[in-house]
Amino acid sequence: MDFTAVLTDGLVAPDANVLLNLYRYTEQARTDFLRALGALGDRLWVPHQVVDEFWRNRESVISDARSTSKSAAQEMSGHAGTAVQTLRTWANRVALSDQDLADLRDRLTGVFDEVQKKITEVGEGEWQSITHDTSADPVIAGLEHALAGRVGTPFSPEERTELAETGKERLRKRIPPGYMDAKKDGDGAVGDFFVWEQLLRAASERGSDVLFVTADAKEDWWRKEHGHNRGPRPELTAELRRWGGGRLFLLSPKQFLEVAAPILQLSLQASSVEDIERVERIDDRALPRRLDRRCDRGTLQRPLIRGLRQPRRRHPLRGRDGRPH
Structure with missing residues (x-):
């Protein structure tokens, strides 16, 4: 076409x-x-x-960016808790030392914390400052x-x-x-x-x-x-x-x-x-x-309207059938 x-x-x-x-x-x-x-x-x-x-x-x-980011951060927090619990279960099964478990847990939670922080930053980014x-x-x-x-x-x-x-x-x-x-x-x-x-x-x-x-x-x-x-x-x-x-x-x-x-x-x-x-x-x-x-x-x-109106001839109203008179 x-x-x-x-x-x-x-x-x-x-x-x-x-x-x-x-x-x-x-x-x-x-x-x-x-x-x-x-x-x-x-x-x-x-x-x-x-x-x-x-x-x-x-x-x-x-x-929407803020609410979506808030939901994503909360969901990520839940996944972090699940991941830590999975790590602990595995550590018990293989007799991992407490020190090694602590190191892995800190690394794991650190990654989740970093991701959650970034999600929150995006949600509270430039658009939120210009809402009003x-x-x-x-x-x-x-x-x-x-x-x-x-x-x-x-x-x-x-x-x-x-x-x-x-x-x-x-x-x-x-x-x-x-x-x-x-x-x-x-x-x-x-x-x-x-x-x-x-x-x-x-x-x-x-x-x-x-x-x-x-x-x-x-x-x-x-x-x-x-x-x-x-x-x-x-x-x-x-x-x-x-x-x-x-x-x-x-x-x-x-x-x-x-x-x-x-x-x-x-x-x-x-x-x-x-x-x-x-x-x-x-x-x-x-x-x-x-x-x-x-x-x-x-x-x-509001601002977008001001100065943007373009005068136009009024058109006759329609009839009930949707057609112009």
Whole structure:
């Protein structure tokens, strides 16, 4: 499939999980991914809902390193106790001298202590210091540069209320995207629909192809074949066409970097692609929680929002069938 047209003359939008994963990448991978976003120029556009979700989930993603490290250190401590007991059992069976046993025990516990110390240091590392200080956050700095003037406007309160009802009706009918989130509370169930609605409006205004980059692999976005993602759901492609947009493409962050690099003439480190793939392989159960899709109106004045709004024409509201009036 040729992505040249959409990357050079279309609309490219990242999902919130793509922006949040920047905290999980190595510094090199993060730098390369931000370079790829920046190279898109005016083709890059971010639904306002995506930014809301970024702020709602940012602190939990950052704190994941601390909680995961704490759990790992505790588990390592348990393994240390088991290892020492195994050593003692062996020493008794072979009549090892007390001095030799003490020496081996000290060496063994020393190794475990060193590993636990390193785990704790990583968990209390650079990210923990910037949780509440966004001015020192390299992810925020990179996104402010890449997204300046490229974030859409929020729904009005009236639009949000009506669209929430439309979204819930779509959930009941299992109309993609978002029906896999139907059990979430409140607006969390319609968060994907809000993202999609804002994408449709932007694509309608531009009359352009759309590339949506997402780490979400669920079936309410992707067409599945034998357990593999094979492009967007046909219902989404058809809906974009009805709104006056062009073709719809979906890519994971790794696929985006691999596809964009030659087209945008970017020189990237192979290790960056490998690291992004590492993050994509992380089981959702190992992450702090699934992305909270609810809109937090209190986030609208946070630093990433300021200066990044791009005024856009309001689009007529949809009808109950999901089509524009």
